[in-house]
Amino acid sequence: MDSRRLHVTFPSSSTKDVHQFQKALPDLSEPAEIGCFSLSYVNETRREFHDDARGLRLLLRRPSYPLSLDLKEGFDTYKKFDEGARMNEHLDHFLHWILLHPQEFLFRKQSHKSRKKELVVCVRGSLTDLMMTPYEKNDGWIFVVCRIDGVLYLTKFETEQDVYRWENGTEEKENFMYWGYKFEQYMQVPPEDPQAFQGPINNSEGFHSVIYTKLSDTGILLVGEMDCLDPKAPPTTPAPFCYVELKTTKLYPGLDLSVKQTFLCGPKLLKYWAQSAICGVPKILIGFRNGDGVVEKTEEVATVKLPLLAKEASRHGLKDSVWKQEVCLNFLDGFLKFVGQVVAKDYDKAAYKFEWSPGKSGVNVSEEAPGSRWNFIPEWYLQSRPGQKVPVKKVREAPHGNYGENLLRSLI
Ligand code: A3P
Ligand code: MG
Numbered sequence: 001m002d003s004r005r006l007h008v009t010f011p012s013s014s015t016k017d018v019h020q021f022q023k024a025l026p027d028l029s030e031p032a033e034i035g036c037f038s039l040s041y042v043n044e045t046r047r048e049f050h051d052d053a054r055g056l057r058l059l060l061r062r063p064s065y066p067l068s069l070d071l072k073e074g075f076d077t078y079k080k081f082d083e084g085a086r087m088n089e090h091l092d093h094f095l096h097w098i099l100l101h102p103q104e105f106l107f108r109k110q111s112h113k114s115r116k117k118e119l120v121v122c123v124r125g126s127l128t129d130l131m132m133t134p135y136e137k138n139d140g141w142i143f144v145v146c147r148i149d150g151v152l153y154l155t156k157f158e159t160e161q162d163v164y165r166w167e168n169g170t171e172e173k174e175n176f177m178y179w180g181y182k183f184e185q186y187m188q189v190p191p192e193d194p195q196a197f198q199g200p201i202n203n204s205e206g207f208h209s210v211i212y213t214k215l216s217d218t219g220i221l222l223v224g225e226m227d228c229l230d231p232k233a234p235p236t237t238p239a240p241f242c243y244v245e246l247k248t249t250k251l252y253p254g255l256d257l258s259v260k261q262t263f264l265c266g267p268k269l270l271k272y273w274a275q276s277a278i279c280g281v282p283k284i285l286i287g288f289r290n291g292d293g294v295v296e297k298t299e300e301v302a303t304v305k306l307p308l309l310a311k312e313a314s315r316h317g318l319k320d321s322v323w324k325q326e327v328c329l330n331f332l333d334g335f336l337k338f339v340g341q342v343v344a345k346d347y348d349k350a351a352y353k354f355e356w357s358p359g360k361s362g363v364n365v366s367e368e369a370p371g372s373r374w375n376f377i378p379e380w381y382l383q384s385r386p387g388q389k390v391p392v393k394k395v396r397e398a399p400h401g402n403y404g405e406n407l408l409r410s411l412i
C-alpha cells in the first residue's frame with residue numbers, strides 16, 4: 001500500500017453549509033500553560049531549541065496616537081527564515097519539549113486514556129486553519145495525522161499552492177511580512193536602546209507556550225508562539241492570560257480613529273480571534289498602518305470582543321467580515337472527532353492524510369504507507385518517546401501558574 005483513498009468524509013453535508021455548525025458553542029476549557037521553550041536563529045533553514053523562556057519579550061506600550069513607526073526601516077538587513085524549512089519542522093520542537101518533560105505529557109495522556117477520550121498533539125496554527133475552514137475562500141490545506149500509543153499527532157503539510165506562493169512571492173508580499181515583524185520589534189524593544197531598536201529583524205526567533213486545553217471531550221496539547229508578555233497584567237495572572245498578540249493592519253483613510261476601524265480589518269479579524277481564542281490569549285494590540293507602511297495608531301482589543309465586532313460588521317453590510325465563533329469551534333470539534341474515528345491504525349501501519357480545498361465540499365481522506373513522504377515523526381522521538389514504563393506522577397494542572405510573575409521579575 002502506498003496510498004489508499006478512504007471513502008469517508010467530513011462534514012456529511014458541504015463545508016460551505018455553515019448553518020450545520022451554527023449550534024451551541026462547544027465547551028472549550030480554560031487553556032493552561034504547562035511549559036514553554038524558545039527558538040533561536042542558526043541559519044535560514046535551521047533554528048535551535050532552548051528549554052527556557054529566553055525568547056519572551058515584554059510589551060512596551062507607546063502612546064496609542066499619534067504615532068509614526070516606519071515599518072520599512074531595516075528591510076535591507078532582514079534575516080528571513082525559509083518558509084519551506086519552517087513547515088518541514090512539523091512538530092519537531094514540540095516533540096523535543098515532550099522528551100524533556102515526559103511527566104507533563106504522560107499525565108495528560110493517561111488521563112485521556114482512562115476516560116477513553118482522544119488527546120491531540122499539534123501546533124496552534126493548525127487549529128487556527130481548521131477553525132477558519134468554513135469561511136475560507138482561497139487556501140486549501142493538507143493535514144496528516146498518526147496515532148502513537150493512542151495519542152493523535154497532527155501536522156500541516158504544504159499544498160501545491162503554498163509551494164507556488166513561496167517560490168513566486170512578490171516584493172509587495174515580502175514587505176507586508178517584514179512590516180509585521182518590524183512592528184513586533186517596535187513594541188518589544190526600548191527606543192533608548194538604538195542598537196536593539198534598529199537591529200536586524202529575524203523572523204525565526206521566538207517564545208513558545210505549551211498549552212493544554214479541552215474542546216468538548218478532546219484533549220489538545222498545543223504549542224503557540226507568543227508575541228509578548230503584558231506588564232500591566234496583575235502579577236498573579238496565570239499564563240496564557242498574561243500574553244498579548246501583536247498585529248498590523250491597514251488604516252482606512254478618512255475614517256474616525258475609533259473602534260470602527262477594528263472591524264474594518266475585515267476578514268482578518270477572524271484570524272486574529274481564532275489564533276488567540278484557542279489558546280487563551282486575552283488581548284490583541286493592533287498597529288494601524290498607512291499605505292506607506294507607517295503605523296499611525298495602535299488599539300487594544302479584547303479577544304472575546306472580536307465575535308461581537310464581526311456581528312457589528314455584518315450589520316454594516318460588510319459581508320466578507322461576517323463570521324461566527326460557534327461555526328468555527330463546532331467545525332474544529334467535529335473535525336477532531338472525525339479524525340479520532342478515522343485514524344484507526346498505529347503509526348507503524350499507516351499515516352492518514354486529510355485534504356481540503358475551497359472548491360471541494362468535504363475533506364478527502366487517504367491512508368498512507370508509514371515510510372512515505374507523509375511521515376513526519378522523527379526516529380529520535382519514536383525511539384525515546386515517553387512510554388508506559390515510566391511511572392506516571394500526578395503533576396499540577398498549571399505548573400507555571402505564576403509564570404507571569406516570575407517572568408516579569410526576570411524581565412524588568
Ligand atoms: P501581521 O499579522 O501583523 O501582518 P503573528 O501575528 O501570527 O505572530 O505573525 C507575525 C507576522 O508574521 C505577521 O504580522 C506577518 O507579518 C507575518 N506572517 C505570519 N504568518 C503569515 C502568513 N501566513 N503570510 C504572510 N505573513 C505572515
Ligand atoms: Mg503577531
